[in-house]
Each structure stands twice: as C-alpha cells, then as structure tokens.
Amino acid sequence: MLGVDLNTYRFDYDLTFAALVMNADGTTYHRFGGRDETSASSRLTVAGLVRVLEAALPEHEAYEKGPKPKREGVAPRTVEQIPTMARRIANKKPDCVHCHTVNDVERELAQEEKRWKRDDLWVFPLPEHVGLKLDSDDVARVVSVTPGSQAAKAGAMAGDVLVTLGEQRILSEADVQWALERADAGPTKLPLVYERRSARVEAELELAAGWKRATALALSWRPAMWGIRPSPGFGGRDVSADEKEKLGVAFGFRVNYLVDWGEHAEDGKNAAAAGIRKGDVVVGCDSKRDFAGHAHFQAWFRLEKKAGEDTAIEVLREGNPVTVKMKVLP
Amino acid sequence: MRTAYVAALAGSVLALSLSSAQDAPEIAWLTDLASAREQARGAKKPLLVVFR
Structure with missing residues (x-):
C-alpha cells in the first residue's frame, strides 16, 4: 500500500483480495471481495466477479456520456503520512506494506490519541448482519432473509433483487458492505431499493444504536482483534x-x-x-x-x-x- | 464488441484466470496503478484495480 491514495482506493483493508471497478477519474462504481471467519476466500467466486465486471460496463458508458459530478479537491493521503506508520518507516522502511497495516496504524494512532472506541472494531458488516443472505454468484439476488432482522422488517424476501442500498448500486456483497460501512452507527435509517417481479420497492433498513456490533466469531479473523x-x-x-x-x-x-x-x-x-x-x-x-x-x-x-x-x-x-x-x- | 477494462494489480502479480465463456477477453493486466489509470482515462475504459 506504499504510495496508494487512501482517499481514492477505499475498501476493506483487512481483505486478502479486493477489487475496485472504477472510472479513471477516481470514482468507484463497485467493489468486489469479501470474506468471513471460515477462510480468506470464502466469499470469492469467479462468476461473481465476472458478473460485476459485465454489469458495470453499461454503468461506465452512461457515466462517460453524462455530466461528471464535481470532484472536490481532496488531497491524496497515503499510509506513509499516518504518524504511527511514519514512525515504523523511520525505524525500518518495509519493502511492502500489507493492506491490513493501514487499519493497524490508523487504530494505533486513534488509541494513542485516546479517541479509539471499542465500537470502532465493527467495520464492513456482512449482508447477513442485517438479515440478507445473498447468492454468491449473483449477489444482488436475495437467497433468504433472517426472520425478525432489519431486512425482514424492511419487507425484503427471498427472490428479491437488490438495486441500491444507501447511495450504492448493488452488484456485489462488497457493495452491500460498503453501504453498511458508510451508514451511521445508529440509530439511523438506510434507504433500500429492491425489485420484486420487476416491480420497484422502496424501503428502509431501520438500524438501532450499536447495530454494527457483531460476535467474537465475526471479529476473529480481523487483525484488529489482537490489539484489544x-x-x-x-x-x-x-x-x-x-x-x-x-x-x-x-x-x-x-x-x-x-x-x-x-x-x-x-x-x-x-x-x-x-x-x-x-x-x-x-x-x-x-x-x-x-x-x-x-x-x-x-x-x-x-x-x-x-x-x-x-x-x-x-x-x-x-x-x-x-x-x-x-x-x-x- | 464488448468494452474491455484496463486493469491494475496493486501489490504482487495475481494469477487470476477469467477463462470462462463469460470472460471479458480484452482485459490488459498491468502492474502499475498510475499507468493503468492513465490508459483507462485515454481509452475511456473502466479500470479494474486488484489489491491482494
């Protein structure tokens, strides 16, 4: 991650594989890649990646033809600029900085500055965390909905096809995770749009205070666990x-x-x-x-x-x- | 004709095979992020960036 602009390339840095489908201007259309405690590749399928690549093409064409959103001049930010990483580099410059190191040094800095909270552990919630089990090869399609979950209360059902969550169009689990990551810690409402038999349904996920908290098992694969x-x-x-x-x-x-x-x-x-x-x-x-x-x-x-x-x-x-x-x- | 991607592999080179019938055949695998971004800008193609 040395030299990579963290303000442009934003994804779950704990992953061992992450793909971003982007415009050259820095706009990210979609993300692909995810995992859980069972293995680093538990949620990666070639069919799922191909689907994201194919479905994003018309989106890209439309983006290129349409008016470009104004991009504020956000200065690039690299891992080397994070003081806790800068100190590591001063001791010995590494040949390679792994993606998860970004999270490690951010957390170390927050802990040093006494602004780190235990709730900061809960990042990039999986779709299941709000009750959505998605098709691993066609992840906009809902396979099942956990009874009583936020998704169930929003009316989602097996067979529905997710369209957007928050402001993110959904083509992958990583897209869902990005939308959930961006949502407030709660209480909050997150707009959810899905299609059922070609009809568009607009709903909301109602997310209570502390909704991002998950289980020790869910946390167990993340390096952040070792720092608490x-x-x-x-x-x-x-x-x-x-x-x-x-x-x-x-x-x-x-x-x-x-x-x-x-x-x-x-x-x-x-x-x-x-x-x-x-x-x-x-x-x-x-x-x-x-x-x-x-x-x-x-x-x-x-x-x-x-x-x-x-x-x-x-x-x-x-x-x-x-x-x-x-x-x-x- | 299918629109292709310009792709960048940030980090080590990835042995990723998209050899199925659904393959996007014109994907150009590169290892330099800045170069890939410039190519994508010039060609007006989307950019696939892989971190691993």
Whole structure:
C-alpha cells in the first residue's frame, strides 16, 4: 500500500483480495471481495466477479456520456503520512506494506490519541448482519432473509433483487458492505431499493444504536482483534481433527507461546504464574467450549472478559483435565 | 464488441484466470496503478484495480 491514495482506493483493508471497478477519474462504481471467519476466500467466486465486471460496463458508458459530478479537491493521503506508520518507516522502511497495516496504524494512532472506541472494531458488516443472505454468484439476488432482522422488517424476501442500498448500486456483497460501512452507527435509517417481479420497492433498513456490533466469531479473523485488551497472555495452534477426536473434544489449541515480549509481557507472566504451560491443550474457558478455533477463543476472551475478574482455563495436560484459575489483567 | 477494462494489480502479480465463456477477453493486466489509470482515462475504459 506504499504510495496508494487512501482517499481514492477505499475498501476493506483487512481483505486478502479486493477489487475496485472504477472510472479513471477516481470514482468507484463497485467493489468486489469479501470474506468471513471460515477462510480468506470464502466469499470469492469467479462468476461473481465476472458478473460485476459485465454489469458495470453499461454503468461506465452512461457515466462517460453524462455530466461528471464535481470532484472536490481532496488531497491524496497515503499510509506513509499516518504518524504511527511514519514512525515504523523511520525505524525500518518495509519493502511492502500489507493492506491490513493501514487499519493497524490508523487504530494505533486513534488509541494513542485516546479517541479509539471499542465500537470502532465493527467495520464492513456482512449482508447477513442485517438479515440478507445473498447468492454468491449473483449477489444482488436475495437467497433468504433472517426472520425478525432489519431486512425482514424492511419487507425484503427471498427472490428479491437488490438495486441500491444507501447511495450504492448493488452488484456485489462488497457493495452491500460498503453501504453498511458508510451508514451511521445508529440509530439511523438506510434507504433500500429492491425489485420484486420487476416491480420497484422502496424501503428502509431501520438500524438501532450499536447495530454494527457483531460476535467474537465475526471479529476473529480481523487483525484488529489482537490489539484489544484484556488478553489471556498465551496462545497457540489449533490441534488437528484427528487429535481432537483422540482427545474427545470439539475444540482445542496447543499452547505454544506465553507472551514474554513487548509492553504486555506481564500477561504472559500472569498466565505462567497461574499455571498455564506450553504444551497444554486449551479446551475451554469458564465452561464455554464451543469455540470455532484458537482465533475465536482469542477474540471472545478480549471481548467478554473484564479486567480483575477470575477466569478458569480448562486444559488437557498429557491427556488429563486441569483447570487453571487466572485473574484477568487490565 | 464488448468494452474491455484496463486493469491494475496493486501489490504482487495475481494469477487470476477469467477463462470462462463469460470472460471479458480484452482485459490488459498491468502492474502499475498510475499507468493503468492513465490508459483507462485515454481509452475511456473502466479500470479494474486488484489489491491482494
């Protein structure tokens, strides 16, 4: 991302693949690319990308023929200009700055300046977050609507074809996510237009205060998760499916580090003093065992645990169950 | 005749194959963002920018 104008190329920087369909003047017509906690490519299909490319062509032709919107003179802004990144570069200029680093250094700066809020974690909500399950190959088409969700209350139904959400014409999940990202944290109303049997329906998503908040599982793949506290002070690798079967557990990760570096080394010392050891297989915490994996455990601990409270880490040590009681550090 | 894109790959080169029948065949894969943008402007073509 070195030298890339962040005011022009705007997308979910946590993604490992993102495509922008644009005009050369910097106008973005559509975005493509998205993921969830299951994998980095869980929401990418070639058919979906081709559909976006094809459907955007007439849009581009119309844009070229029509009057151009006035573009305010917004100065380019690069990752190098962000003070927290500038300091990193001063220490050692990297050959490559990954997209997610933009979010990392923005968050670090906001934390330094005491303006970061925990709600800032919730970015680019997936369509399902407002109740819309979309067709992965033709994502304007609604596959199902979660009963009771904001989309259901707006009247959306399976088979509807999304036209616009907010000001964004919808051709991709990323378009939906962009419209949701741009919406206020709430309470707010977001205009939704969809087609049902060729008839145009105008509706609104009613979004309550805090509507962007999601689950630890939804957060677990985002690098931002690692920057929040409290932290357990240890972590490791998920054990294999075979090993889980042998151990008789549905979830487990083998501890392969206790934090002994940086400004939070006390977390690792705390875990060690409580009795966590490298090689332990963590299978639960405070009776919760339905974690999807190590990253989910880490996100859950950071979101749910409160400084000063006692927590019980359930581990298997050489196959034997051991409960490690640990105080959560701030 | 189908309108094509000018494309830029910001970051490493991407081995993306659009070889299906729906392919937009004239996509020109480039690696330089500024160059792609200039080409798109001159050709009045849309621009596809891929970050990975």
